Amino acid sequence: MIAGVIGAAGYAGAEIVRILSRHPKIDALAASSTSYEGKKISDIYPNFTNLVDITLENPEAVIARSGVVFAALPHGVGETFAAKCFERGIPYIDMSADFRFDDDEEIYAAWYGKTYMYPELHKISIYGLPELNRGKLQKLAKSGGVIVGNPGCYPTAASLAAFPALARGLYGGGTIIIDAASGITGGGREPGRAYHFPECSDSMTPYKVCSHRHTPEISRNFSFMENMEKINSGARPLIFTPRLAPMNRGILSTLYIPLSDEWKCKPAPSAKPRPPSSAIQEKTERVRQLYAEFYQHEKFIRVLPKDVLPATGRVRLSNFCDIAVQIDQNGANLVVISAIDNMVKGAAGQAVQNMNIIFGFDEGCGLDTIPSLF
Amino acid sequence: MIAGVIGAAGYAGAEIVRILSRHPKIDALAASSTSYEGKKISDIYPNFTNLVDITLENPEAVIARSGVVFAALPHGVGETFAAKCFERGIPYIDMSADFRFDDDEEIYAAWYGKTYMYPELHKISIYGLPELNRGKLQKLAKSGGVIVGNPGCYPTAASLAAFPALARGLYGGGTIIIDAASGITGGGREPGRAYHFPECSDSMTPYKVCSHRHTPEISRNFSFMENMEKINSGARPLIFTPRLAPMNRGILSTLYIPLSDEWKCKPAPSAKPRPPSSAIQEKTERVRQLYAEFYQHEKFIRVLPKDVLPATGRVRLSNFCDIAVQIDQNGANLVVISAIDNMVKGAAGQAVQNMNIIFGFDEGCGLDTIPSLF
């Protein structure tokens, strides 16, 4: 099969190219770039020299030859290509936010300032977080045309960290806080002040506090997992603080989830702070096991052993999401920590995982990279 | 005046030496190191070559010649030196946790596993966070012997971020969450796996989640600012998550503080998440102004202009704490972000600030470094 990548000159597109070039089910690649049409991709990414020998074309040419199309375009410009692929009956996996909200145009418009060009496509499109939607995606794939809205990087890390707590009654209501840090590749390939080495190296800074566009995506995912019919921000409020960390890849997120009465622990009777008691540590271990069991069939979720904490450097270049849990010393909140590679599980790897599901390949096909420690 | 530094071979000690070497009121330095006695400090820190020409002595020799003594020793080993300084009537500024809890030996023992050797010294010692205790410290200084417990780095960043909210009725009770990231110098000078370049570079990881020793110090500071007679962890619970970030210096902390009814905002009537409304942004600006006014006489606190967020790189090498605030989009919590240089305001700079207060020098004396952007 030929796989097509529209918008291959950006970082997400280039990562898809990198991964697909070693995918055993993909025979060849076609790729487009508006800015670099006619150039070889190795002229833009010299790391591909001698290894990936594609000349960048226009999107139409790519779609015409491909059996699956990945779109790594800015928000709001790819629907026409989605429509073409749908018409041709080939799966379209979209890295932008365009298809992440199904037909909820209101929320898309509120956060991305755009409207839908082909509203009917959004009725059939699917949000491609396999750990949430695998079944639906498989069913849809059998039916013919598939349009996948590939999740955002932060929502992937946050949702996977929260799902077991939400699904199994650990969450007791109230604000969930998501505090996350991303590597600089999250800002994409275009140079800018915020990603200029001297200004971001050796420094950390938050951005878009409480106003990052991934907020409604995370909120919606949480509601889905809770089986709530409607997203209700009053009932399920969240706070999301993204930060830039001086590293290339990775998202480390920490979630603070208020525990339900069933899961709350009574702290040791003391008026002063104490480290988590052994009772709390035992309950923490029960939560860890619950998480492990929840994800036992998931290839790419690693609920870490007791006392091991996630580090972004330990999922580097892999499609894994590493997770650890801790009940706070007062027994009232669950702290969940997750780490992913923002460019792999947070973007290109997850897109390939979605492709594998659609075509019935082994879900880990082409995604068996062992994380490099350094 | 001669200033003495006990434990000058560690990072905190060496930073004190670096700062004091350019302090206009300090005529000379004396310094000790058990491991390197007899060596020149520039043999250990070649950056000092030709500039700081001290031979490391034993602690007794240092104390004998000094008019003020800084101790940068491990926890639990410095009380004898404190006693000697007190006896000689010279101020003793301690970088360890030994004197951070006044006479609350119970909490010290619970978290540091040690007991007090000279309980009476802890009755007169003072916690040296100038923005909290300046008045008491000035009064004490007039009375003669002064023992200062210099604050921990995380507690400094967290407390300064929370104080105005606590003091002015913004805090409505409930768990305060502190999510913080520190540069690697926080781990000190001794090489170890966690600080080995290949394993911490280009990676982020949490550590001691909910069990870091700075937890009771932060909790106590919060209670003090609230004018609570007793620390009551049930009433004022907090969660503290420290992380290592791949940078040399800096702490970036984010606090989530539940707002009191008076300060809560009603979000725009919507069932779905929205960015903060203009009403919330107006109230955020009121909070910003309240913070600015609260700290208007503080030399080292910069409540940043509207829409500017702290970055650790912008306080690098300075004694500043930069602060920004944001009410979350649901109007229920205050998000406060603070940035300090962990080695300066978080350690050595604050120690020198305490010395300046004790001796009645201008509080910024020797601390006028403009942060270098890179």
Add this chain to the structure above:
Amino acid sequence: MIAGVIGAAGYAGAEIVRILSRHPKIDALAASSTSYEGKKISDIYPNFTNLVDITLENPEAVIARSGVVFAALPHGVGETFAAKCFERGIPYIDMSADFRFDDDEEIYAAWYGKTYMYPELHKISIYGLPELNRGKLQKLAKSGGVIVGNPGCYPTAASLAAFPALARGLYGGGTIIIDAASGITGGGREPGRAYHFPECSDSMTPYKVCSHRHTPEISRNFSFMENMEKINSGARPLIFTPRLAPMNRGILSTLYIPLSDEWKCKPAPSAKPRPPSSAIQEKTERVRQLYAEFYQHEKFIRVLPKDVLPATGRVRLSNFCDIAVQIDQNGANLVVISAIDNMVKGAAGQAVQNMNIIFGFDEGCGLDTIPSLF
């Protein structure tokens, strides 16, 4: 086949484990570690969790089960294992310097301060730089017992950069200068001051100037390529300056090779410096083509296109050596720049390449990683 790794807890050993775990011809791994015997390798390298499930044994147990053995031990301690493998007829690929000098014990003793335990093994052992010795290695492999001295990282980068110039008469005699910078993983897994994040991050420093142990290895390789019977340092002097750069992986080396009369260019007639003339640029292009042709059958050497310069980040995690050339503006010297990943082509990848040659596998088997740009 089962592959064995002795000394798997160090960085080179762990990289071999990482690569072999995805090698299509290796069915299983056995690994040893003196310090961690009985532990799972993922206890030491959490990045391996769920992916590499080996319990560390003792070396004897590993040798007993393996069809090929890699030794990643300190210099001077592995000969006994080499002897055992030789006796059992299984290939032994040694990452230390012990077998890099054939039977030249004098040079080994002078630079490593050790003597040979089994001198006869050194008579049959072979230096495993495939681009130099592939033919000999293939022949030896047919004969039975094989002991390979896997090259050092700097010698690999330097030799591959120099070989075409030496073999094709570009070199005109005189001192060859090798100026190289290595990532911090070159210092291994043991924490130490020089690799402590705060002291090596954001800084560059040379070390062992003119006295690094890789000097005689580079010199010997150069002589081999020139077909000199004896190493003669007077005739073929070199200067080698290694440096530590604040990055995880990679060696960037620059070689300055005096040109032979045949290849010298006459600069434009000017008393003052000028950029390289078009005549010099044309000759530079001829040299580039000569290099490309010299390496045309080499899978892992990429002589870069005109005007593209190597960057260590562009060979990251791959077995490639990227090379570019430039004749200096006076037409008298060839500047050659090469980049490798010190842990792959400079260590573990090259070892696997040697294994592939020995067993007649495709030389790129298990080594087809596309370098990640970031």
Add this chain to the structure above:
Amino acid sequence: MIAGVIGAAGYAGAEIVRILSRHPKIDALAASSTSYEGKKISDIYPNFTNLVDITLENPEAVIARSGVVFAALPHGVGETFAAKCFERGIPYIDMSADFRFDDDEEIYAAWYGKTYMYPELHKISIYGLPELNRGKLQKLAKSGGVIVGNPGCYPTAASLAAFPALARGLYGGGTIIIDAASGITGGGREPGRAYHFPECSDSMTPYKVCSHRHTPEISRNFSFMENMEKINSGARPLIFTPRLAPMNRGILSTLYIPLSDEWKCKPAPSAKPRPPSSAIQEKTERVRQLYAEFYQHEKFIRVLPKDVLPATGRVRLSNFCDIAVQIDQNGANLVVISAIDNMVKGAAGQAVQNMNIIFGFDEGCGLDTIPSLF
């Protein structure tokens, strides 16, 4: 005195502002920026918040009020301002290359592609490397109008490393090689692909090999120090290879200088490479002492103690140039290593040093920063 900075929004300009803001002889600052006229400098550099309170003006307004003017403009656009300052009799210190070549318009045109607008200014201007030209600069300052061409960063590091060898007969003729690595701030404030964090972090790459514009400046400095009447590239050839290293500040340069017969050492009689003999080490120590004595009155040159090598991290934020020497193991070449902070001794600090000389201030005035180790 009011000091003026034209082009204060760029990195060199902002560093001058940072240093002058703490200069005891400067009462106030005026600064201009074409792009940001009317803005406060702290809007562009938030690290200056509350500390440097300048509104950016136009260049004319700055010149009108200033007693000394620093110009941090692109090459080829500042001569008019130089002329105005000269007319007004106020010193003009130019960070561009415009005044680095005196009246040698030919070499300036060949490398920078521009011609001189005011040729007569170039007859009186002076190259501002204090260690070379202090005397001339002092004399010129007495005469009235002063125009200083502040040196390039690489030429500063390279020249200071070579001067003693050139002046004292150590250099025996032949090619001098300069291999240098710079931090990313060397590329300035404008974001670009080469300085985009994900593409330069964790990687090293050379650029402009043999064709960097600092080549003729280095060559000219070498000739001056040798007291050669004319620059003669045939006679005094050099090769210069610049590289980008993943760090903020610093230049580390290594020079390879062929020794004169007088200084050559006979290596130990061996056909094979050996580490430097004790005889060579003794001669190395003699060279070190010669260097130390040559620079004994220089405030900002630190010839390091025996066996200590320069690291850019150890001159960070300071105006120092650290130097070490080593004769190669064959006794034929001197290897000299120097480290500077490219933004201080390589730019802004040296400019202030020049101002100090011009006005007869202590040369270290405002430049007494102790390098921070991290």
